[in-house]
Amino acid sequence: MTYFPQLWLLLLLYCCCYRSPKSSVTMAAASSSSSTVIKYDAFLNFRGCDTRCGFSTILKEALCHKGIGVFLDEEGLRRGDDISPALLQRIQESNISVVIFSKSYADSPWCVDELVKIHECMQTPKHAVLPNFYAADPTDVQELLGDFEEAFNKLQGKFELEKAERWKDALSQISNLKGWDSHNFSCEAELIKVIVNEILEKLKLTSPSSYDSTAQLVGMDARLGEVLSKITNVGSPSTHTVGICGMGGIGKTTLAEIIFNEISGQFDGCCFFLNVVEQSQKSGLVYVRNQVLSRVLENPEEKEIGTLNVLPIHVRRMLQRRKVLIVLDDAHEIEQSVCIIGKKDDHVFGPGSRIIVTCRDRHLLEYQCHQVYIVKKLKSEDSHRLFKLHAFGRNHHAIMGEWDKLIKEVVKYAGFDKFVYLYKKLLFCRELKQWKVCH
Template sequence: MSSVSFSYGWKYDVFLSFRGSDTRHGFTGHLYKALRDKGIHTFIDDEELQRGEEIAPSLLKAIQESRIAIPVFSQNYASSTFCLDELVHILSCFKEKGRLVLPVFYDVDPSHVRHQRGTYQEAFNTHKQRFFHDHDNKLHKWRNALSQVADLSGYHFKHGSENEYEFIGKIVKGVSQKVNCSLLHVADYPVGMESRMLQVNSLLNIESGGVHMVGIYGIGGVGKTTIARAIYNLIADQFEGLCFLDNVRENSNKHGLVHLQEALLSKSTGEYGMKFGSVNEGIPVIKHRLHSKKVLLILDDVDDLDQLRATIGGTDWFGSGSKIIITTRDRHLLICYGIKSTYEVNGLNKTEALDLLRWSAFKTEKVDPCYRNILNHVVTYTSGLPLALEVIGSTMFRKSIEEWESALDQYKRIPNKKIQDILRVSFYSLEEKEQKIFLDIACCFKGYALTYVKDILSSHHGFRTEYGIGVLIEKSLIKIDACGRVTLHDLIEDMGKEIVRKESEEEPGKRSRLWCPEDIVEVLEENKVRLLWN
């Protein structure tokens, strides 16, 4: 299952990095036992692995497969080049894969680690002599790593200030809360997920202390929610409060904005039963309760600015380091709200699409070669839309090639209802004039030059169409390619044509638009010319 091996479970909960001669048989040994006794799966290297100069591949793998890394900075930690290399790798995982790092300063001043003073300065003086030429720039990497990790929130122990047993208890309690936080189901087959998730994660700028908002946008069914769930699972353990608000559009329409406020505050604080009489009553309560709390908030499927104004307001509502993710079909909504960091989710490439289709339809990546052609035809038909691949794949589970071919022919004539229902949400969010422009383009003007389309449609409708076309672009319903031509996803094109076909399934002459040559000929022959427009 290599193509879908990306998952959100880790082999280890905790990876311990430490100077063996300092703390193995003392503090770190006791911490390891306490973590294990609490049921926290912890990796601790045995002494054999630290005898060489290079970190063993098995140790690097253990770091990558650990959810949390705890480097224990003792007096002689920096004297070990092995420990310093290990720390560089830990921080690399922290940045690239969103892993959590909890530094422990054991009888060491954090400022000595940050600025390499005291025994840390002595260690680097020795390293300077040994790595005189330093072709690999090791010293700079080590100093950088120490400075970065010392700025992270962690634990500081000083002999005489508290009992070591109680100090270890604090660490175990904190780690336990993080590893036990509930994760979300992401996808049965998260094909192509890791690269997209990491791109969004980089926009969040996790290591910064500021409040940051990121918008994820794209057409329905392209995977926005899936990416948001994956991000949630990846970084949830780094926050004091968590809230994933599902289906904001639907819940707002059904239950109102106050319901969204109550749900957000309940989930992010863990206190349930809060009720507000109005949106204006809820806003100051949210600000008061969360302004000093580091929270992760995800608002899924937002379609109205009022939903954002009622729930996330401004960056001053939340504590330092808070991160907010918004998923929407409407890029313009993100622009209007002043969200500068945005990510457009595009369809899967051909390789990814084939992988997802195989797993959805056959529950394996190895498929009888005789299915190759029909699978390629399905991938072409879906244009890499994950929703369509999963729906068609699951529908065709254990079906013969003949059944596959028959189903695909039918989908081309009458699109799948489940797929169409998801895509139609964007259409029904348009104003009437914008709906007309969209149907014109979907039925008759795909692939034409934008300037030509504007002129034709403006002349026909009697109003300038630039704004309406802009709305369609912002809602990811159409795109303009590098050559200035209007284009749209094949399934969105099918959705538009199906809306028009439904105007009169039996009599093409009663439809508002005609594009199929056979229908046009039929109408002309019956002298019912309704070519393109009523």
């Protein structure tokens, strides 16, 4: 089947459905119970006088470099002895709370008030807590001993007993969770690296699921496994380039995005660059190359990185020391990929680096990449499920009878991923009789 009947039918669908009201099915699918909107990946709970100018700020920067959204209070949400409700809300809006117990932690009412809220959020399965003992003995915190006990006793004497008991309970519960003792690490950098990697792993489990993210994975298991094997099962430690090839709309970019999110935490620097062709035509190839390299170097200030054909020696040396992950989406000319990442055996990047290029041209990929994966069309049952997920969201299991029959017919016309999605966009919120007219 060619594109022309499909495009013609899309236009017909649009004309038929343009003025239609919402159907009861789709309205039901759109409704959901209210819940807290997650705005941050991690919330940092710490004693400012102990770690703000050192460990906590360095940890925040390390997390941000990995693309992790962090909330670190700059004391603007604290007033006197009371903690702002807005600050407590930030904890609730985070996936993970990182608690940094330090020597002066227990003499701060703000720290322990935050800890009580963290303990409350910990009761929900979606909120993870990671305790760290920074220059503080874990036993002193867990059992309220030594200087930690003395500081806490001074603090609780200023407040009512009920509040102090909530603090004590939160301290006991959270300090006994699995965490890290800074005394067990040779340097702060080593500890920070461990924390960052653990948070990256936790985020894979604690990120809220939605029908959109579920839809992304439909039919992707086999594809994902095959491409990951090409990326990971490599005999040589040098840079390895994998091409993802297929017709437009078949799911190349989606597959690359899933892989990028799956493995990006294993690299020193990462860049996913969308629409290489479009951006290079708009801003020039040198601009695209400089954007990619500045991202993997984690140096946004480095705007000018050489000419089209020449990289400065200091830039080449920095790149050769970094294990990077780069995805070039829609790179359709050899000149584009060679300019950005060099030829496949140029050793521009550090050992273990991985580069993924998506393109419709198999010959270009075979020239530029060590291995090429050809994306196959979705199976009919996967296309059917994908359409229902896009059109009806969490209620897709309830779609049966005449609705389901019509969906199968639409999928039969749609053919593959992108057209399934476009049909959904046109038929979403339409009544059954209008689906029949379009069919």
